[in-house]
Amino acid sequence: MITFTVDASALHAGLSALELDWAARTKAASAVTAAAIVREASGRVARRTGATAAGIHYVESRDGTGYVVLVVRANRPQVPFYLEFGTRYMDKRSFFYASAAVEQPGQQRRTLDAVEDAIQVNGFGG
Numbered sequence: 001m002i003t004f005t006v007d008a009s010a011l012h013a014g015l016s017a018l019e020l021d022w023a024a025r026t027k028a029a030s031a032v033t034a035a036a037i038v039r040e041a042s043g044r045v046a047r048r049t050g051a052t053a054a055g056i057h058y059v060e061s062r063d064g065t066g067y068v069v070l071v072v073r074a075n076r077p078q079v080p081f082y083l084e085f086g087t088r089y090m091d092k093r094s095f096f097y098a099s100a101a102v103e104q105p106g107q108q109r110r111t112l113d114a115v116e117d118a119i120q121v122n123g124f125g126g
Contacts, residue, residue, distance in 0.1 A: 025114035034058035040099035
């Protein structure tokens, strides 16, 4: 019978460092994507007064792991919804989800690059 004793503390420390680095890098990548969605949506939104375009912004998510893009119009909060999905009286003029779809490949690439960089920097790459 053979018994092995292994000290895994270095592995645990390395994985903890990887997790922190990974989280920071992917959060930075999501900030780039959120800014790009804001820029794209602001360019696509139908304008009469500019109030809807002015209300497009991003904030940090509640859990702190990324960012959320919002469209807020204080005086008429339903207008962005009407523009995006239409009503029975007007056709939709999509701007929000179309902008997110345009930025999706870039987000996937940035996230993958961030994860690969974190793995390499922390010594887990091959």
